Amino acid sequence: xxxxxxxxxxxxxxxxxxxxxxxxxxxxxxxxxxxxxxxxxxxxxxxxxxxxxxxxxxxxxxxxxxxxxxxxxxxxxxxxxxxxxxxxxxxxxxxxxxxxxxxxxxxxxxxxxxxxxxxxxxxxxxxxxxxxxxxxxxxxxxxxxxxxxxxxxxxxxxxxxxxxxxxxxxxxxxxxxxxxxxxxxxxxxxxxxxxxxxxxxxxxxxxxxxxxxxxxxxxxxxxxxxxxxxxxxxxxxxxxxxxxxxxxxxxxxxxxxxxxxxxxxxxxxxxxxxxxxxxxxxxxxxxxxxxxxxxxxxxxxxxxxxxxxxxxxxxxxxxxxxxxxxxxxxxxxxxx
Amino acid sequence: xxxxxxxxxxxxxxxxxxxxxxxxxxxxxxxxxxxxxxxxxxxxxxxxxxxxxxxxxxxxxxxxxxxxxxxxxxxxxxxxxxxxxxxxxxxxxxxxxxxxxxxxxxxxxxxxxxxxxxxxxxxxxxxxxxxxxxxxxxxxxxxxxxxxxxxxxxxxxxxxxxxxxxxxxxxxxxxxxxxxxxxxxxxxxxxxxxxxxxxxxxxxxxxxxxxxxxxxxxxxxxxxxxxxxxxxxxxxxxxxxxxxxxxxxxxxxxxxxxxxxxxxxxxxxxxxxxxxxxxxxxxxxxxxx
Numbered sequence: 219x220x221x222x223x224x225x226x227x228x229x230x231x232x233x234x235x236x237x238x239x240x241x242x243x244x245x246x247x248x249x250x251x252x253x254x255x256x257x258x259x260x261x262x263x264x265x266x267x268x269x270x271x272x273x274x275x276x277x278x279x280x281x282x283x284x285x286x287x288x289x290x291x292x293x294x295x296x297x298x299x300x301x302x303x304x305x306x307x308x309x310x311x312x313x314x315x316x317x318x319x320x321x322x323x324x325x326x327x328x329x330x331x332x333x334x335x336x337x338x339x340x341x342x343x344x345x346x347x348x349x350x351x352x353x354x355x356x357x358x359x360x361x362x363x364x365x366x367x368x369x370x371x372x373x374x375x376x377x378x379x380x381x382x383x384x385x386x387x388x389x390x391x392x393x394x395x396x397x398x399x400x401x402x403x404x405x406x407x408x409x410x411x412x413x414x415x416x417x418x419x420x421x422x423x424x425x426x427x428x429x430x431x432x433x434x435x436x437x438x439x440x441x442x443x444x445x446x447x448x449x450x451x452x453x454x455x456x457x458x459x460x461x462x463x464x465x466x467x468x469x470x471x472x473x474x475x476x477x478x479x480x481x482x483x484x485x486x487x488x489x490x491x492x493x494x495x496x497x498x499x500x501x502x503x504x505x506x507x508x509x510x511x512x513x514x515x516x517x518x519x520x521x522x523x524x525x526x527x528x529x530x531x532x533x534x535x536x537x538x539x540x541x542x543x544x545x546x547x548x549x550x551x552x553x554x
Numbered sequence: 555x556x557x558x559x560x561x562x563x564x565x566x567x568x569x570x571x572x573x574x575x576x577x578x579x580x581x582x583x584x585x586x587x588x589x590x591x592x593x594x595x596x597x598x599x600x601x602x603x604x605x606x607x608x609x610x611x612x613x614x615x616x617x618x619x620x621x622x623x624x625x626x627x628x629x630x631x632x633x634x635x636x637x638x639x640x641x642x643x644x645x646x647x648x649x650x651x652x653x654x655x656x657x658x659x660x661x662x663x664x665x666x667x668x669x670x671x672x673x674x675x676x677x678x679x680x681x682x683x684x685x686x687x688x689x690x691x692x693x694x695x696x697x698x699x700x701x702x703x704x705x706x707x708x709x710x711x712x713x714x715x716x717x718x719x720x721x722x723x724x725x726x727x728x729x730x731x732x733x734x735x736x737x738x739x740x741x742x743x744x745x746x747x748x749x750x751x752x753x754x755x756x757x758x759x760x761x762x763x764x765x766x767x768x769x770x771x772x773x774x775x776x777x778x779x780x781x782x783x784x785x786x787x788x789x790x791x792x793x794x795x796x797x798x799x800x801x802x803x804x805x806x807x808x809x810x811x812x813x814x815x816x817x818x819x820x821x822x823x824x825x826x827x828x829x830x831x832x833x834x835x836x837x838x839x840x841x842x843x
Binding site (some may be wrong): 322327504515518 | 590636637639644645646647648650651652654655656657658659661663664665666679755773778780781784788797813818819822823826829830
């Protein structure tokens with residue numbers, strides 16, 4: 219039932235929906251869509267980090283490193299914006315590389331607290347040093363993405379729709395890359411490091427090197443999401459990348475589930491819908507932390523494998539009902 | 555210069571006093587339940603808000619408000635154990651995530667009830683002990699120091715002398731062996747969460763008239779508490795007290811002679827250094843990650 223042409227069809231349909239989606243939304247909803255796209259990259263990169271079994275509390279700050287770096291490169295050196303975004307991502311990866319030396323001497327709970335401390339130190343540096351980070355007020359008037367035309371289409375990046383297309387392409391490419399990485403031997407080794415670290419070590423895998431690699435690559439993508447954010451909203455400050463954002467990333471990941479690459483993405487989309495549609499409609503935005511907190515507890519208690527487990531069950535049911543139809547009646551009542 | 559040092563020293567002792575109340579509770583909960591309670595700073599915050607409600611808004615006596623904070627926040631601790639940490643006993647990461655969820659809920663409830671702006675708690679007493687021209691100790695701060703010593707001593711006696719205290723320490727050392735001895739882990743966990751919550755609550759109640767009370771005051775407290783318990787050694791109550799004192803002195807001195815942000819950076823860097831060099835902390839022996 220899952221032919222190649224069927225798959226291509228599904229992807230084309232998804233692409234068409236993604237292209238048409240912003241035109242069905244209001245201006246403010248289009249803006250939310252841009253943030254959602256950027257957050258998807260952030261949360262997917264966080265999942266890549268958790269593949270090796272380590273949960274960091276510094277990921278939001280690493281995103282901020284990418285944002286600050288890209289903003290500073292354009293402002294101080296006048297680097298072309300798309301190039302500086304890539305450089306920002308590289309800077310985030312580099313910072314992660316430096317941090318990994320002390321951090322990966324720890325595991326589990328200690329790594330969690332250590333990454334939290336490292337992130338807070340970076341945030342305090344942004345706060346403390348007016349040159350070049352701008353202190354508590356951060357950096358303002360960051361260069362926007364320059365306009366450009368492709369054939370008949372004009373992209374004015376003050377328009378959320380244009381920026382949505384741009385970031386969707388970047389995020390889509392990044393997700394594809396992450397998916398390829400996970401499917402590669404390197405990605406399989408990440409899984410081995412998580413579930414069988416002693417065995418992996420015994421077979422000659424340098425566990426720490428792979429943990430570092432996952433951390434650095436994930437941080438690079440997080441930095442890219444930060445750069446996307448910085449050039450859209452045009453200003454960054456230390457408070458954007460605080461513990462609250464980190465808590466949101468955690469919530470999205472936990473509620474979505476981490477077994478698949480689409481798990482955290484589902485979590486992010488579901489909670490954004492809850493947040494922007496349900497809460498905003500009923501004027502309960504003030505209760506957002508409350509709802510998030512409640513959802514977090516409820517999902518840890520009652521849905522420990524996340525929303526993705528529901529999707530997997532649904533897919534399995536579709537597949538098995540298809541099989542039943544193919545194979546006739548004898549499968550239907552195995553007990554009797 | 556001597557006077558400045560003396561004043562800084564007094565400030566540091568005050569900071570150490572309430573810091574150790576918070577850190578000891580956090581360590582106790584981690585030791586017994588094996589879960590890191592991220593909402594511990596918010597328990598501190600709730601304690602302060604109980605004082606805002608009972609003492610500042612309803613004009614009841616301060617001592618009553620402080621006692622209410624102790625009991626109420628202890629009860630919140632029990633609620634957390636029953637609803638989250640109990641069901642998630644074999645899932646430390648789940649417990650941590652749930653406690654972050656609880657933190658958000660507490661912050662939201664307080665913001666809705668009291669507003670996000672700073673609350674003003676009228677001082678209980680304006681008296682100041684004047685030691686010399688520039689060395690002064692407000693009586694309120696002295697009360698915090700004395701109360702902290704009293705509560706920590708009571709806890710120490712409870713842990714060393716009472717049957718529950720023995721059971722509690724036994725389960726902190728080895729949960730399985732303790733339950734084989736007939737100790738009810740559930741009951742011990744409830745007691746530990748009550749004590750942890752009550753200590754955080756009383757710390758909040760005691761400091762409420764001295765600091766700015768707002769729904770996000772828990773954040774800086776929990777960061778400091780993490781530094782203290784890591785440096786002191788996760789699972790070591792004595793270590794938590796000693797590290798509280800050391801951290802309070804370092805932090806206060808750097809704040810006085812340099813600035814507060816640098817002091818925070820130094821504190822976090824110290825914690826990272828301890829994590830790198832001796833992850834079990836300066837006093838820790840138990841290795842429970």
